[in-house]
Each structure stands twice: as structure tokens, then as C-alpha cells.
Amino acid sequence: MSLASLVKDVGGTLETYFLDGTPSSCTVNLYNDQGTLKVTAGAATLDPVSTSASSAIASGASTLVLTSAAGVVQGRRYILGALASTEPYEVVTVRSLSASTATLTAPTVTAHSSGAAFKGLRASIAVTSTQADALWAAGHADFIPASGDPITEEVDCCKHKIPEYLCDETDLRQILPKLAKIIDVELDLPRSLREARDQFLIDFGGKFRVNTALGATAFRRPTALRWWLNRRYALGPDWTDEMDKMQTEYQALLQHLQSQTAFDKDGDERTDGVDDHGWTTIQLDRA
């Protein structure tokens, strides 16, 4: 689930992906930063996809044919095979769909037999404007499945909606133009962009996430830098020097943004309260 997913007086959608298969049902408890329950045992919507592979899948296959592709969504994760069975299982991401043929973001790790289960892992719940009635950072939502491990997600309720993507491919090219020659085929680019967004927002800090006053444009470059820094391990030692410089620029940019971002701690729609943080410009004229 992405950070900063709720907006005060608007609401939003919370989601998670189970790591051990799809449960039969799931409830959600949502708490703000003070531990106050905002949603009590809300019923989560589970991904309805429950189909199977219509033919055997070899190890290293990047496409698979499903018995039915109804409800399968591009970019989502699905479990192929089943936990606690005699079949191997792995989680795959669907890059694209053509009829009932799904192309995966990366090749399968193991082989799967014809008829292997293919099920959704996503659980989500809509939070209403009434429930999202205050600003908070670092609240949490407990997704409690009927069976299996519960999952806790961090939840912010923000003053302004922070887009799901804070940068795009064009921003990545602003830093290193030859994007396609630097990344790998297996990279899930949309997910990596969302990951960079969330990591930037974590680095930015909870109070800034919730009360952010700077526009999304100001976040493009630091998020793009964060994205490139995430490629550090994939790119290897050839990029050590560039990554070190990028890290330095990223840290400096982060500090600049934090020092210039006003926030409204008391939530009164102003940033001049006692505990608020803002900045004032004074012009001195002399006669």
C-alpha cells in the first residue's frame, strides 16, 4: 500500500497484498496516530481472481495462458500455485494481458503444472470522509484475514492528496537520459516508481507528508533521484561514483525541501500557529 493514502474530509482506499495466499475473508481496523479507532472491523474487498493455468508453465516462462482472465488487472500481483500443497508456488506480477494470455513482468522462477492455481492477493477497503476526519501521520491499519498472518500497513491522513506517482520516466531521463540502456527487462517500472515515491515520503518525514505545502512539481527531482538510488544494487560497481554523488544531492535536496515546507500542526488551515513551522520574509527599506 502506498503511503499518504487518505485525505482529510475526503477519505481514500487502503490496500495490502497478502504474502501467503488469499484468505476467505478479511476485516480491517484503522487507527490514527493516537491509537483511536477510525474503522472498526470493516470488511475488506478481496481480489476475486481465482483461476488456473490452462497449460503447463516452464521455469523461466514470461507468459502464461489462464483458463479465464476475468478480473485480472495489469500491474497487480498474483500467486501462482498454492501454499501448503504439493505444487510449488510463487508470486508474479502481470505486465500486460491479451485475451487470456498474461505476460509477466519477470520470468517464472519454477515450473508449474497445467491447472496450477492463479489467485489474487490484494485486499482493499474504502475509508469514508467521515472516518478520515483529522490529520495524522503514522497511523496504521490492521488487515486481519480469516486465516494466515495479519498485515499492518502504515496510514497517513493528509491535508492534500499526494499523487500515487511523484515522478515519471521523463523525470528519470532528466537525470540520466539513456534510461532504457540502464534498466533491466525484468524491472517492474510502475511499481518501482511507486516504491521511490513512498521511500521519498518516508525520508521527507511524517509531518511534511501530512501537511505538505509544496506542489508535486517540487517532488519530481528528489523522487527521481530516490528511484535511481534504488537501482544501485542492480547497476553494480560501474555506477558507484555516480550513486555516491546522487546520494549527496538527494540528501541536500531533501533538507532544502524540509526547510522550505510549511506545515500546519494544529490543522487550522494556517501555518502561523505556535507549533506550526513556516517561514517569513521581511523586507527592510531604508530612507
Next chain:
Amino acid sequence: MAQQLASTILAQFATNIDAITSESTSGGFKGSGYRLTLGEEPDSAIDGLYFVDMPEVLTQGPHFGNTEDIWEAHVTVEVGYYRGGGDLGGGDRQSVLRNAASDVQRIADVLTNPANYAQSTTGIREVRFLGAERAIDKAHAEVWRVRFWCQWQSSLITA
């Protein structure tokens, strides 16, 4: 006369290389517009660039007793590749190596083919392929050099 012909030889090499489609995603080669070692180009700008040079002029003289000179020289063709490291666009080491190996063969084949000498305007008698190697291996770029021996004679020019 012979010095003028040398530039004509280089221009003919460039004309032939312009017609080659590279295996790399750059699609084709583009002549570097100034006499600068390709290895000094910014990494991201080097992809698909080439430069033709004549590092050494060998013996020359009236080989057959008439007043026409026959010239011999070494000609090098350098081509650049950006190696970002990812295999999506062929920027990994393996792809660059594979593309460069294929490209230098194409360059050798095209330049040594007499049908491409344009003999009536260049006077080229023969071009021999001498070898190819990776000349520069930078952190994010490679330069490959293809070496030729070339012989030309002004009296062959009829155009």
C-alpha cells in the same frame, strides 16, 4: 593531389559507414562532427557515433614507372557504444559486446567490398581488413576500433 585524395578516401569510408545499420538500438552510425577522440565524448552522447581516421600513411611513389603515385595508408574506424548496464535497451556488457562484434564485421565487409570503393572518384585500388578490437573500455561506454589497409591511385579517377 595525393593529400586531396586522402580526404576523399576518408569521405568514402564515411559514406559507406553511413549506409550501415547497426545492431545497436541507435539503429545506425552518425559521424562525429569534429576531430575529437570518441573516448572523450560524454558517456551518454557516444552511442552510435563513429570517427574515421588515417593514423599512418605508408610508402608511396611511382610504383610502375609512370607519373602517377600509388598511396598506401592505414585507416581506422572507431564506433562508440553507451553501456548503461541494463539489458532492456541493450546496454549491458553482453549486448554491447554482441552488437559491437556484429557491427565491426559489417563495417569490415562493407568497406572491403570493391563495389563500394567508388573507384572512379576515389581511386581506391584495394581495402584490406586488418583487425578489430575494443579500443576504450570506460565505466559506461565502449569504443571499438576497426583497422584497414588501403591503397589508392590517382590515375584510376575517371569521373
